[in-house]
Amino acid sequence: MKGKRMFVSLTKNHMVDRNLIIGLVLIVLFVPLFPASEFYPWRLFDDRNFDITLKFLSSFYPPKVDVEFLSIIFFGSLQTIAIATVGLVFALIIGVPASLLITNVLSFSKIEQEKTSFTGFVRYAIRLVLIMLRSIPEIVWALIFVRVVGLGPMAGILAIGLTYGGMLGKVYAEILESAAGIKHIQGMQIGYSRFQILAYVLIPQSSLEMISYTVYRWECAIRSTVIMGFVGAGGLGFQLESSLKMLQGGEVLTILIAFVVLVWLADQFSSLIRRSVR
Amino acid sequence: MKVLSTVLILSLVTSSFMWVNIGLYEFLNFESIKAIGRFIDEFFPPNLEKTFLTSVAIALYETLAMSILGTFFATIFGLTIAYMIVENKKSVLDKFQSSIFRGLLNILRSIPEVVWAAILIISAGLGPFTGCLAIIIHTTGVLGRLFTDAFENCTPISSRTLRVNGCSFFQGFIYGKFFQLTPQIISYVLYRWENNIRVASILGIVGAGGLGQLLTFNLGLFLMDKAATVIIATMILIVIVDGLSSTIRRSLN
Amino acid sequence: MCHIELSNYVKKVRDSFTKNSKFILNQINLKINYGDKVAIVGPSGAGKTTLLKAMVFSDPPSTGKILVNGKNPWAMSRSKRHGLRKQFFFVPQENPFPNRQSVYHAALGGLLPSMNALDSFINLFYPRHLNDISNVLSKFYIEDRVFERVDKLSGGEKRRISLSRAILSKASFWALDEPLSGLDTGLARDVMNILLQTSTDRSLTFVCSLHQVDIALGYFSRIIGIKEASIVFDLAPEQVTDETMRKVYER
Numbered sequence: 001m002k003g004k005r006m007f008v009s010l011t012k013n014h015m016v017d018r019n020l021i022i023g024l025v026l027i028v029l030f031v032p033l034f035p036a037s038e039f040y041p042w043r044l045f046d047d048r049n050f051d052i053t054l055k056f057l058s059s060f061y062p063p064k065v066d067v068e069f070l071s072i073i074f075f076g077s078l079q080t081i082a083i084a085t086v087g088l089v090f091a092l093i094i095g096v097p098a099s100l101l102i103t104n105v106l107s108f109s110k111i112e113q114e115k116t117s118f119t120g121f122v123r124y125a126i127r128l129v130l131i132m133l134r135s136i137p138e139i140v141w142a143l144i145f146v147r148v149v150g151l152g153p154m155a156g157i158l159a160i161g162l163t164y165g166g167m168l169g170k171v172y173a174e175i176l177e178s179a180a181g182i183k184h185i186q187g188m189q190i191g192y193s194r195f196q197i198l199a200y201v202l203i204p205q206s207s208l209e210m211i212s213y214t215v216y217r218w219e220c221a222i223r224s225t226v227i228m229g230f231v232g233a234g235g236l237g238f239q240l241e242s243s244l245k246m247l248q249g250g251e252v253l254t255i256l257i258a259f260v261v262l263v264w265l266a267d268q269f270s271s272l273i274r275r276s277v278r
Numbered sequence: 279m280k281v282l283s284t285v286l287i288l289s290l291v292t293s294s295f296m297w298v299n300i301g302l303y304e305f306l307n308f309e310s311i312k313a314i315g316r317f318i319d320e321f322f323p324p325n326l327e328k329t330f331l332t333s334v335a336i337a338l339y340e341t342l343a344m345s346i347l348g349t350f351f352a353t354i355f356g357l358t359i360a361y362m363i364v365e366n367k368k369s370v371l372d373k374f375q376s377s378i379f380r381g382l383l384n385i386l387r388s389i390p391e392v393v394w395a396a397i398l399i400i401s402a403g404l405g406p407f408t409g410c411l412a413i414i415i416h417t418t419g420v421l422g423r424l425f426t427d428a429f430e431n432c433t434p435i436s437s438r439t440l441r442v443n444g445c446s447f448f449q450g451f452i453y454g455k456f457f458q459l460t461p462q463i464i465s466y467v468l469y470r471w472e473n474n475i476r477v478a479s480i481l482g483i484v485g486a487g488g489l490g491q492l493l494t495f496n497l498g499l500f501l502m503d504k505a506a507t508v509i510i511a512t513m514i515l516i517v518i519v520d521g522l523s524s525t526i527r528r529s530l531n
Numbered sequence: 532m533c534h535i536e537l538s539n540y541v542k543k544v545r546d547s548f549t550k551n552s553k554f555i556l557n558q559i560n561l562k563i564n565y566g567d568k569v570a571i572v573g574p575s576g577a578g579k580t581t582l583l584k585a586m587v588f589s590d591p592p593s594t595g596k597i598l599v600n601g602k603n604p605w606a607m608s609r610s611k612r613h614g615l616r617k618q619f620f621f622v623p624q625e626n627p628f629p630n631r632q633s634v635y636h637a638a639l640g641g642l643l644p645s646m647n648a649l650d651s652f653i654n655l656f657y658p659r660h661l662n663d664i665s666n667v668l669s670k671f672y673i674e675d676r677v678f679e680r681v682d683k684l685s686g687g688e689k690r691r692i693s694l695s696r697a698i699l700s701k702a703s704f705w706a707l708d709e710p711l712s713g714l715d716t717g718l719a720r721d722v723m724n725i726l727l728q729t730s731t732d733r734s735l736t737f738v739c740s741l742h743q744v745d746i747a748l749g750y751f752s753r754i755i756g757i758k759e760a761s762i763v764f765d766l767a768p769e770q771v772t773d774e775t776m777r778k779v780y781e782r
Contacts, residue, residue: 015633015678019656036343037406038487044402053401078297085294135516137480139392140509143497148317153298227392230484244396252397260388269286276283439627442589443700444617444644449651453636453643458629 059249063257072239073258080235080262083153084221087160088214091221094133094165099172102126126169133166142228156233160221171213179205211277215270222266226259236262317502324506333492334511340406341488341515345478348413349471355414356421357463359383363422364429364455365447380426386419391477395486406487413474413481424466429455461530468523475519479512489515532601534704534736535563535586540595542581555581557760559595563736568727570747571740573757574780579740580624582757583706586738587619588612617644620702624709626689630682634673637681637692638664641699667695670725686713694722698729705730707739711746719743723750744776 033039043049102123141159149155179202229237236259243251363376395412402408429451437454441447456463482490489512496504542556556578563569563586571579584590588597588604596603599619604612620641628637635658642660643651653659661677668674671691676684681692690713697705710726711719723746730737741747747754748768756763756771756779763779764771 015635016657023656030346033343033347036339037347037410039343039347039407039410041407043407049401049403056400081290082294082297085290086298089291089295131517132513135513135520136509137476137512137516139480139483140493140512143483143493144505147497148314157298223390227390230392230396240393241396244400247400256389256393259393263388273283273287276279435623435625436627436629439621439623440640440643442584442587442616443620443640443702444613445640446648448648449643449646452651452655453632453640454627454629457632457636460629460631 056247056249059247060253062250063253064248064250065254069251069254073236073255076236076239077258077262079153080222080225080229080237081266083156083233083235084160084218084225087157087225088164088218088221090157090161091164091168091217092214094161095168095172098126098130098165098169099176102130102169103173103176130166130169133162134170136163138163138224139228139231142233143231146232151232151234153234156225156228156235159228159233160224163224164217164221167217168214172210175206175209175213176202179209208277212274215273219263219266219270223263226262320502321506323503324510325501325503326507330504330507334489334507337482337487337489337492337508338511338515341475341478341482341490341512342519344406344409344413344481344486344488345471345475345519348410348478349417349467349474351410351414352417352421352470353463353467355418356425359418359422360425360429361448361451363426364451379422383419383422383426386415387423388419389416391416392481392484395481396484399485404485404487404491409478409481409486409488412486413477416477417470417474421466421470425463428459428462428466432458464530465527468527472520472523475516479515533562533564533598534567534600535561536598536601537561537585538596538598540585540597541593542578542585542590543593554760556585556592559585559762561755561762561765563738565736566734567736567738567753568730568751569738569753569755570751571738571755571757572742572744572747572776572779573740573763574782577757578760579757580708583621583708583738583740587616587621587704587706589621618702619704619706620697620700622693622697622705622707622710624712626686626693628681628689628692630680632681634668634677634679634681634684634692635661635664638668638677638695638699641667641696645701663699664695667698668692670698671695671722687715687718690714691722694726697726702735703733704736705738707737709742710739711741711743719746 044053104123138159141162142155145155145158149158225233225235226237226240229235229239230241232238236255240252240255240259243255359379359382363379365372365376391412394415395408398408398411398415402411432455434455436458437450440454441450445453478488478490480490482488482492483494485491489508493505493508493512496502496508537559540556540559540561541554543552543554545552559582571582573579585592585597588599591605597605599615604615607615636654639654639660642663646654650659658664665674665677668677668691671694673684673688673691676688681689684692690710694707694710697707705726707726711722714722727737727750729735748771752767753765754768754771755765756775758779764775766775
């Protein structure tokens with residue numbers, strides 16, 4: 001057992017040997033990460049930075065609560081919700097057909113175990129497209145769309161539509177696949193059409209999960225929309241960015257509070273929907 | 279109940295559409311489609327010059343470093359805070375302490391990383407360190423909460439047996455609960471890493487370094503082909519990290 | 532002064548389902564002296580485990596009193612009571628090891644009460660007490676498994692790790708709940724020999740609950756029979772007749 005080591009074993013037991021090797025590998029991989037990310041914490045405490053920080057932090061209190069500002073925030077929040085909702089509708093428009101196309105359970109060729117087929121290739125291609133849509137962060141899409149359709153909600157809606165479409169497509173397909181079982185294979189063999197199988201077997205089984213996931217994604221969309229506001233896609237984030245730029249701590253605090261409340265409300269709404277579906 | 283939710287959802291959707299005042303027609307006419315086509319044309323082919331690719335590689339490494347260090351320190355802080363919340367002294371003072379820590383974790387995780395980064399830029403300056411800090415702060419909140427829930431819900435027998443024999447709370451925690459939950463902890467951490475690599479890629483948009491900063495820079499100068507390279511690099515990085523994380527998780531099971 | 536003294540000790544629980552109170556220990560009066568070797572016998576559910584737990588003052592009584600070394604642990608401050616726990620070692624019926632631990636770390640549980648925080652932390656990565664632990668594990672024939680994962684061991688092997696903890700500890704009182712469960716007859720006798728030998732060498736007080744009545748009668752100087760939350764007899768083995776034993780176990 002110990003003979004496997006080619007170098008002199010530092011200790012006589014292999015738990016420590018293993019830990020040492022893991023430790024060394026980790027150190028070698030880890031250490032260069034620090035300068036790469038400019039990880040110099042002492043910078044936080046150098047004189048100039050410290051002053052600015054203190055000044056900014058003290059400007060946070062009190063939060064700005066005059067009526068004019070609050071109404072801006074209120075309408076900004078409404079816009080955020082609107083963008084997220086419309087964006088999610090777009091995501092459904094992309095995701096639902098995509099999921100039906102890529103799922104194995106509606107594929108006759110898969111059932112009959114044909115190795116390769118044209119539809120199999122199409123499925124694979126669409127899956128790749130969905131992966132691409134998912135792996136590009138929505139804010140990047142927003143950045144691009146801002147330059148196509150200009151500042152404002154449209155960019156955010158499109159960005160959410162694409163990214164979340166990718167997510168919904170993949171997850172819906174997975175849900176359908178997990179809902180499939182004996183019944184659906186039998187159905188196919190008997191000769192039900194794809195539509196019939198979908199409507200009578202698969203959807204009833206999986207509708208709960210799909211609705212639940214969709215509502216969860218809606219919550220995420222609200223958060224994403226606020227973040228995309230930073231690049232000009234409208235909503236609360238847009239206001240937050242300008243307040244930060246002007247070092248208006250009081251405004252920032254109000255917006256942050258509004259954000260937390262908004263997220264909480266969205267959470268309550270989604271729990272309500274999910275409970276009613278059960 | 280079901281009727282109520284359907285009504286709510288429908289009214290939400292319709293009012294949203296009305297609010298946004300979508301001119302779908304403006305969007306779908308021929309002119310704008312041509313314009314979009316022209317726009318997309320500028321992106322391809324992506325810029326593959328050697329010097330530029332080097333800067334992309336550097337930015338990629340920066341982004342990776344941000345995500346790894348951020349997740350790493352957040353794990354340590356998250357574990358520490360979870361320990362302090364779960365530490366069971368049963369006195370009123372310590373219950374109060376636990377609530378404060380819980381509240382802290384909630385604040386940390388409610389505010390998205392981008393917002394933290396934008397706030398921290400003021401004191402920590404531009405660059406990837408700010409991004410790192412933003413990730414650390416937010417992820418500590420998330421992981422701290424996940425860890426606390428996990429520690430509270432695991433079977434207490436291993437730590438309780440150690441403590442009835444005189445072990446300190448710390449010993450009972452590490453040799454009991456921590457060992458019990460190691461696979462779950464690792465799973466949470468890897469899952470957050472998957473999330474954080476995406477976050478790290480975009481924090482540069484507010485100035486926190488990495489691929490995001492390179493992207494904003496090039497988009498601002500309308501160098502679309504370079505921007506395309508950065509976007510593709512980001513996508514590849516995310517897919518690789520997702521893959522790594524899944525492989526590690528599978529190998530541990 | 533005796534090691535442990537229970538007076539009118541009562542432990543009740545409320546059944547959350549039926550809202551009735553149920554006695555798990557009912558008016559127990561018991562004195563355990565220093566160096567006693569006691570076996571507790573009785574049917575399942577009679578209260579053996581709770582009695583052992585009461586002796587190591589794991590939970591407070593519903594009513595009644597317990598004196599440890601002449602003092603009431605429940606009248607002490609938390610930290611003092613916790614310090615006192617280091618002198619008492621309890622081994623539960625189930626083997627309380629997290630699955631992914633190595634045998635080393637599982638056995639370390641015996642030494643942990645006498646280790647400081649830094650030492651405990653270091654031992655996660657570097658086994659500083661390997662010698663002591665290997666010695667004890669070798670007595671139970673499982674020394675070669677020391678770095679394996681606990682879940683790869685059989686029930687009997689896991690039991691022996693639990694018992695190794697007791698031997699490793701610096702306690703002066705052992706409370707072992709069914710120490711021989713999962714061990715075949717020959718091995719059980721070996722193990723019991725080791726336990727008794729060690730406890731005699733170190734002048735420890737040794738209390739355990741046993742299903743194996745023959746071992747109880749053969750190895751211990753004091754047998755306590757418990758049935759339906761009360762002590763039925765407390766005798767030396769010579770005085771225990773078949774009749775007495777049968778009375779305890781019949782329903």
